[in-house]
Amino acid sequence: xxxxxxxxxxxxxxxxxxxxxxxxxxxxxxxxxxxxxxxxxxxxxxxxxxxxxxxxxxxxxxxxxxxxxxxxxxxxxxxxxxxxxxxxxxxxxxxxxxxxxxxxxxxxxxxxxxxxxxxxxxxxxxxxxxxxxxxxxxxxxxxxxxxxxxxxxxxxxxxxxxxxxxxxxxxxxxxxxxxxxxxxxxxxxxxxxxxxxxxxxxxxxxxxxxxxxxxxxxxxxxxxxxxxxxxxxxxxxxxxxxxxxxxxxxxxxxxxxxxxxxxxxxxxxxxxxxxxxxxxxxxxxxxxxxxxxxxxxxxxxxxxxxxxxxxxxxxxxxxxxxxxxxxxxxxxxxxxxxxxxxxxxxxxxxxxxxxxxxxxxxxxxxxxxxxxxxxxxxxxxxxxxxxxxxxxxxxxxxxxxxxxxxxxxxxxxxxxxxxxxxxxxxxxxxxxxxxxxxxxxxxxxxxxxxxxxxxxxxxxxx
Amino acid sequence: xxxxxxxxxxxxxxxxxxxxxxxxxxxxxxxxxxxxxxxxxxxxxxxxxxxxxxxxxxxxxxxxxxxxxxxxxxxxxxxxxxxxxxxxxxxxxxxxxxxxxxxxxxxxxxxxxxxxxxxxxxxxxxxxxxxxxxxxxxxxxxxxxxxxxxxxxxxxxxxxxxxxxxxxxxxxxxxxxxxxxxxxxxxxxxxxxxxxxxxxxxxxxxxxxxxxxxxxxxxxxxxxxxxxxxxxxxxxxxxxxxxxxxxxxxxxxxxxxxxxxxxxxxxxxxxxxxxxxxxxxxxxxxxxxxxxxxxxxxxxxxxxxxxxxxxxxxxxxxxxxxxxxxxxxxxxxxxxxxxxxxxxxxxxxxxxxxxxxxxxxxxxxxxxxxxxxxxxxxxxxxxxxxxxxxxxxxxxxxxxxxxxxxxxxxxxxxxxxxxxxxxxxxxxxxxxxxxxxxxxxxxxxxxxxxxxxxxxxxxxxx
Numbered sequence: 001x002x003x004x005x006x007x008x009x010x011x012x013x014x015x016x017x018x019x020x021x022x023x024x025x026x027x028x029x030x031x032x033x034x035x036x037x038x039x040x041x042x043x044x045x046x047x048x049x050x051x052x053x054x055x056x057x058x059x060x061x062x063x064x065x066x067x068x069x070x071x072x073x074x075x076x077x078x079x080x081x082x083x084x085x086x087x088x089x090x091x092x093x094x095x096x097x098x099x100x101x102x103x104x105x106x107x108x109x110x111x112x113x114x115x116x117x118x119x120x121x122x123x124x125x126x127x128x129x130x131x132x133x134x135x136x137x138x139x140x141x142x143x144x145x146x147x148x149x150x151x152x153x154x155x156x157x158x159x160x161x162x163x164x165x166x167x168x169x170x171x172x173x174x175x176x177x178x179x180x181x182x183x184x185x186x187x188x189x190x191x192x193x194x195x196x197x198x199x200x201x202x203x204x205x206x207x208x209x210x211x212x213x214x215x216x217x218x219x220x221x222x223x224x225x226x227x228x229x230x231x232x233x234x235x236x237x238x239x240x241x242x243x244x245x246x247x248x249x250x251x252x253x254x255x256x257x258x259x260x261x262x263x264x265x266x267x268x269x270x271x272x273x274x275x276x277x278x279x280x281x282x283x284x285x286x287x288x289x290x291x292x293x294x295x296x297x298x299x300x301x302x303x304x305x306x307x308x309x310x311x312x313x314x315x316x317x318x319x320x321x322x323x324x325x326x327x328x329x330x331x332x333x334x335x336x337x338x339x340x341x342x343x344x345x346x347x348x349x350x351x352x353x354x355x356x357x358x359x360x361x362x363x364x365x366x367x368x369x370x371x372x373x374x375x376x377x378x379x380x381x382x383x384x385x386x387x388x389x390x391x392x393x394x395x396x397x398x399x400x401x402x403x404x405x406x407x408x409x410x411x412x413x414x415x416x417x418x419x420x421x422x423x424x425x426x427x428x429x430x431x432x433x434x435x436x437x438x439x440x441x442x443x444x445x446x447x448x449x450x451x452x453x454x455x456x457x458x459x460x461x462x
Numbered sequence: 463x464x465x466x467x468x469x470x471x472x473x474x475x476x477x478x479x480x481x482x483x484x485x486x487x488x489x490x491x492x493x494x495x496x497x498x499x500x501x502x503x504x505x506x507x508x509x510x511x512x513x514x515x516x517x518x519x520x521x522x523x524x525x526x527x528x529x530x531x532x533x534x535x536x537x538x539x540x541x542x543x544x545x546x547x548x549x550x551x552x553x554x555x556x557x558x559x560x561x562x563x564x565x566x567x568x569x570x571x572x573x574x575x576x577x578x579x580x581x582x583x584x585x586x587x588x589x590x591x592x593x594x595x596x597x598x599x600x601x602x603x604x605x606x607x608x609x610x611x612x613x614x615x616x617x618x619x620x621x622x623x624x625x626x627x628x629x630x631x632x633x634x635x636x637x638x639x640x641x642x643x644x645x646x647x648x649x650x651x652x653x654x655x656x657x658x659x660x661x662x663x664x665x666x667x668x669x670x671x672x673x674x675x676x677x678x679x680x681x682x683x684x685x686x687x688x689x690x691x692x693x694x695x696x697x698x699x700x701x702x703x704x705x706x707x708x709x710x711x712x713x714x715x716x717x718x719x720x721x722x723x724x725x726x727x728x729x730x731x732x733x734x735x736x737x738x739x740x741x742x743x744x745x746x747x748x749x750x751x752x753x754x755x756x757x758x759x760x761x762x763x764x765x766x767x768x769x770x771x772x773x774x775x776x777x778x779x780x781x782x783x784x785x786x787x788x789x790x791x792x793x794x795x796x797x798x799x800x801x802x803x804x805x806x807x808x809x810x811x812x813x814x815x816x817x818x819x820x821x822x823x824x825x826x827x828x829x830x831x832x833x834x835x836x837x838x839x840x841x842x843x844x845x846x847x848x849x850x851x852x853x854x855x856x857x858x859x860x861x862x863x864x865x866x867x868x869x870x871x872x873x874x875x876x877x878x879x880x881x882x883x884x885x886x887x888x889x890x891x892x893x894x895x896x897x898x899x900x901x902x903x904x905x906x907x908x909x910x911x912x913x914x915x916x917x918x919x920x921x922x923x924x
Contacts, residue, residue, distance in 0.1 A: 003714075005614055005682075022714040023682070024885045042681030043614060071885040073714070098714075099856070099886030122877040123884065125680035134681065138616040145607055152467055152505060154600040159915045160622065160666075160689045161635075161704050163922040173623075173637050173659070175666065177693040180636060180645055180653045191642045197635070197693055197703065198922040204622075204637065211915060211924060218587035219504030219596065220467075220485070226688065227622045231639040231659055241659065242623050252465075252484040252535070252560075394561070415584035415924055422585065423486045423533040424561030453621045453673060460625040460660040462673060462877055 001075050007044035013078045013088050020075045021048060021090065024126060025101075027109060028066050035063055039072060042125075045132055045279050049081060049089040050074050062095050068108055069101025069126075114449050121453055121462050129288070132280035133450055136273060137438050143272035144225060144246055144434075147265055153221040153248060158208030160227065163200050164412070172203040173231045173241075204229035209429065210363075210416055212249040213392060216427055217419050223248040225434075235457050237446040240435060242455040249429035255365075255374040255391040258428035259351050262378050262387050263304045265432075266349070270296045273441060281441070289443025295382060296441070302348035309333075309355045309372065312341060319345075332359045338377075338384040350379045362402045363416075364390040365426075376430070383440045389430025396420035463537050469506035475540045475550050482537045483510060483552065486588060487563075489571060490528050497525055501534060504587075507594055507741050511543065511551040512536050524557050530570055531563025531588070576911050583915055583924050591750070594742035595912055598735060599900050605734035606687060606708055606896075609727055615683040615710060620670030622689065625662050626874070634665040635693045635703075666691035671891065672825075672878055674711040675854060678889055679881050685710040687896075697919050699908040702897060704917040711891035717827075717836040717853040720890035721813050724840050724849050725766045727894075728811070732758045735903060743903070751905025757844060758903070764810035771795075771817045771834065774803060781807075794821045800839075800846040812841045824864040825878075826852040827888075838892070845902045851892025858882035 001020040004013075009021065023041030034054065038047035056062065066072065076092040083089075106112075106120050107127060117124040124130045145155065161175050177197040178184065184192040193200050208224035215222040224247040232239060248261060274281060274296055285292040307315075316327040316337055321344070325334045333352070342350045354372040357364075364373035378387035393399040399420055403410045410417060438450040448454035453462045463482040466475075471483065485503030496516065500509035518524065528534065538554040545551075568574075568582050569589060579586040586592045607617065623637050639659040640646065646654040655662050670686035677684040686709040694701060710723060736743060736758055747754040769777075778789040778799055783806070787796045795814070804812045816834040819826075826835035836853035855861040861882055865872045872879060900912040910916035915924045 022887075024679075042616075069885045071713075071887040098888065099882070099884070101884040105884045122676045122880055125677060131680060134616060134618070134677070138618070141617050142607070142611055145604070149604055154504075154596065155603050156596070156600070156914060157689070157706060159704060159917060159922075159924070161691075161917050161922055173639055174642060175635050175637060176642065177635055178642070180638065180640070180642075180663075181651075183642055183645055189643075197695070197919060198917070199920040200922065201642075202922050214584045214924070215587060215596070215914060217486075218593060227619070229623075233659070242621060244619060251533075418584055420561070422561070422563040422567045423531045425484075425533040426560065452618060452677060455621060455623050455660070457659060458661040460621075460623055460662065460664050462621070462676070 005043040006039065006041045006046075006048045009048055009078070010044060010046055010086075010088070015078055015080050015088065017078045018076070019078065019090070020073060022073045023048075023071070025066050025068055025070045025072060027068060028063075030063060037066055039074065040126075040131075042131060045128060045283055046086075049083070049086050050076070050095075051079075051089055051091050052095065053091070056092060056095060062097060065097045065100050066095075067101050067103075067105070069105040071098040072096065073098065114446060118448055118454070125452070128283065130449065132277075132283050133438070133442055133444060134452065136277050136280050136284075136442055137450065139273045139276040140269060140434075140438055140441065141225070143269045143276075146272065147268045148221075148223045148248065151221065153223050154215070154219045156208075156212060156215040156219075156222045156224055157226065158205070158211035158215075158224050160205055161198070161202050162205045163198065163202050164210070165201070165203055171230045171232045172206065173229050175202045175204060206230060207245065207247065207431065209247050209249065209431065210413075212247050212429065213416070213419060213427065216249040216251045216429070217423065217425070220251045221248070233457050237448070240447055240451060240454055240456060243447075243451065244434035246432045246434055247429060249427065251425045251427045253391075253428045254426050255353060255376060255428060258389050258391060258430060259304075259306060259353070259376055262351070262376070262389060262430050263349075266378070266386070267300050269437070270299045270441070274300075284442045284444075289445075291382060292441070292443045295380075298348055298381060304349040304351050304378070305346045306351045306353065308353050312337075312350075312352050315345060316340065330356050330358065333377075335384045338379040339382070342379040342384070343381040347381065349381070352377050352379060360390070362406045362408070363392050363399070365393045366398055366402070374428075380440065383436065386436060386440060387430050387432045389428065391426065391428040394420060394424045394426050396424070467505040468501065468503045468508075468510045471510060471540070472506060472508055472548075472550070477540055477542050477550065479540045480538070481540065481552070482535060484535045485510075485533070487528050487530055487532045487534060489530060490525075492525060499528055501536065502588075502593075504593060507590060507745055508548075511545070511548050512538070512557075513541075513551055513553050514557065515553070518554060518557060524559060527559045527562050528557075529563050529565075529567070531567040533560040534558065535560065576908060580910055580916070587914065590745065592911065594739075594745050595900070595904055595906060596914065598739050598742050598746075598904055599912065601735045601738040602731060602896075602900055602903065603687070605731045605738075608734065609730045610683075610685045610710065613683065615685050616677065616681045618670075618674060618677040618681075618684045618686055619688065620667070620673035620677075620686050622667055623660070623664050624667045625660065625664050626672070627663070627665055633692045633694045634668065635691050637664045637666060668692060669707065669709065669893065671709050671711065671893065674709050674891065675878070675881060675889065678711040678713045678891070679885065679887070682713045683710070695919050699910070700898075702909055702913060702916055702918060705909075705913065706896035708894045708896055709891060711889065713887045713889045715853075715890045716888050717815060717838060717890060720851050720853060720892060721766075721768060721815070721838055724813070724838070724851060724892050725811075728840070728848070729762050731899070732761045732903070736762075746904045746906075751907075753844060754903070754905045757842075760810055760843060766811040766813050766840070767808045768813045768815065770815050774799075774812075774814050777807060778802065792818050792820065795839075797846045800841040801844070804841040804846070805843040809843065811843070814839050814841060822852070824868045824870070825854050825861070827855045828860055828864070836890075842902065845898065848898060848902060849892050849894045851890065853888065853890040856882060856886045856888055858886065
């Protein structure tokens with residue numbers, strides 16, 4: 001008998017078709033003359049209803065074993081459903097129970113808080129909400145690869161373990177195979193890294209950008225999509241110690257090209273997820289955040305506003321709106337400012353460009369005014385900054401000065417500088433925190449609920 | 463003017479088309495009345511030939527700047543090429559040099575050893591061979607996602623940082639944000655992990671399988687594709703400390719389904735890369751290993767042989783072939799045995815199943831004979847083991863015993879055991895080392911040359 005996925009059956013199934021389905025029992029209702037159960041196999045939010053009649057062999061025994069959480073295989077025939085809420089249902093001709101789930105199974109019918117569900121992250125994907133989150137997460141991942149591959153970008157795998165500490169100092173995880181109980185020391189009591197695996201201090205990467213620039217200088221258009229890390233001791237709903245980033249990098253590209261890509265990227269990803277997970281997004285819109293569909297529509301159907309930082313500051317200074325943090329040229333924009341611009345003033349995504357050199361990273365290209373750099377942040381209604389990018393400094397002499405001005409040693413970045421010594425080109429790229437994008441799409445309030453096994457201070461279970 | 467990628471121009475370009483291309487100069491030849499240069503933009507192995515005539519503005523100056531490695535933008539018109547080796551070429555009407563490359567540029571025309579190129583991993587992607595490797599690596603990644611997504615598998619992101627040390631003990635990298643110079647200790651001189659970021663010892667993952675099993679129990683079919691780690695001090699051409707793994711996991715699946723998937727997977731990936739990178743594979747076949755195309759053909763067009771370990775041992779005992787390691791029932795197969803079976807005896811991929819319980823991992827399903835487990839290894843001509851998989855032990859009592867027999871504490875795996883307590887199902891999966899697959903496809907002899915920035919003992923540069 002053909003084994004079919006439930007999402008496909010609910011979409012295409014026709015009365016009188018014979019089929020086998022497999023999945024987990026969500027609920028069971030016993031009536032006098034027969035019983036119903038709802039089966040889910042993770043392919044969709046919706047369950048498939050199965051009707052069990054007493055003429056089924058071992059009816060009574062099977063019924064007792066079919067508790068919430070048990071795993072079953074059902075063979076039967078599709079029939080039109082007379083009940084409300086489903087078009088078709090399965091009339092079972094045979095049922096196999098693979099595994100039971102007793103009364104201790106933590107996911108009984110009642111509602112559970114997301115906080116509680118995090119303590120059972122090995123089971124929470126079996127709930128409606130987390131199931132929908134991880135289907136959307138997959139659809140979003142897939143849309144990202146599709147977007148770049150269609151445009152000829154290569155997916156490049158930049159290293160996780162890195163000896164470079166030039167970004168994110170102080171928030172780095174160390175990687176070592178030294179015995180922590182007994183760290184070898186040199187004569188002057190420093191750590192003897194010659195005995196460590198890599199012969200030097202190594203860390204978990206905070207970004208693949210610098211290595212992506214290397215690859216862009218050979219392949220022109222590349223992107224990373226992989227895990228990155230911050231040892232930031234922030235126990236908030238917005239921080240993870242381990243999260244996934246997407247970082248495209250393009251040679252022969254300036255800030256305008258970078259903005260064009262970022263806008264096309266967001267539109268594509270939202271469109272693709274809407275197409276592939278319509279039921280899941282409707283669920284989020286109904287149950288989690290009733291702005292979810294409007295937000296997607298806002299991204300897809302508006303041309304993003306583009307303004308300079310200088311103009312943004314002028315707009316923020318002009319408004320009567322009161323902010324917690326005062327605004328003046330030179331300060332970094334706070335979330336409240338970003339949301340005011342996107343949500344209230346323009347009511348659509350806004351790309352702010354050309355930030356003061358003092359508040360941006362050393363590798364961003366110095367503008368001719370010598371005061372600003374060719375950076376851009378994409379601000380979206382309801383979430384604030386979703387993408388941060390820049391044209392990179394491709395001029396060797398200026399880059400060397402910027403590195404020195406930040407108190408770093410250019411020799412540590414010899415290979416990064418070599419890219420400017422040999423065949424340098426204008427190039428640009430951006431970074432996007434993947435979990436923040438999934439939060440944005442689903443309306444989920446806590447970032448820990450959009451990654452299967454969140455890593456946060458004092459928590460690395462599963 | 464439309465900017466076009468060189469691969470596309472070489473494929474579709476027609477005489478009289480105007481266009482702009484951008485890339486890096488590979489070679490330049492100055493003749494008496496004009497000059498040629500070959501430009502590459504990473505989109506293909508082949509360069510585009512550009513003809514420079516003296517009527518070009520600043521001809522003499524530009525010519526001096528156009529050294530190997532310099533970056534250029536060329537606008538011109540396509541013309542039929544009268545020379546050998548190319549169908550079309552560009553007659554330049556304007557040339558912009560973005561960045562020069564002087565005589566110190568390490569990639570001058572002469573050949574370089576792969577060993578030398580590893581010392582300049584920030585430049586080596588600009589060579590023919592490494593360029594081809596990373597195009598194939600991308601095509602292979604893309605084929606993997608496509609294979610699984612088309613079949614309804616979810617890509618799941620399993621954690622990199624893990625508190626579980628139940629696999630790969632002794633070969634784990636520690637992750638910490640403690641100060642290595644000054645590790646805090648408890649009263650009895652143990653490491654005080656309460657002060658560490660996660661409040662306990664944490665490591666870099668060696669496999670996402672156990673977490674993938676969690677996700678398969680909710681979504682049925684899932685796969686991981688991400689970095690994994692081994693702190694193994696092996697300085698060989700086959701080992702990396704950081705490498706990418708692909709690990710599908712399927713609920714309601716037995717060993718036969720697992721084998722079927724593995725076979726379909728390898729065939730799909732080879733076919734897809736052949737279709738998408740034909741020139742690169744021809745290059746490898748000609749210059750690196752003249753078995754590359756025959757190997758792909760062997761994988762794609764043969765039905766894989768399937769034999770039990772017990773039968774494999776009998777075949778190995780029967781042959782006159784001398785082995786370095788003696789064979790008898792109970793020993794693990796060595797590479798020489800695996801290659802004999804695949805390369806010499808069957809002359810095609812062989813899946814060996816049902817290995818002795820003693821030599822396989824605790825989570826593999828015990829067969830009814832109580833002596834073997836439902837494991838499978840896919841052995842391929844020329845490389846040996848390329849995939850290792852198993853049906854997992856889904857029975858709680860047997861799994862608990864196996865864990866205890868290995869000297870591990872079942873309580874450490876409470877969540878893994880919960881999967882067997884609540885709605886357990888037969889399930890299976892496999893693991894594939896991605897870099898070994900890319901080596902296999904390209905014939906590259908050293909695994910360090912198929913990953914952009916290899917991590918090996920004493921080496922974490924870039």
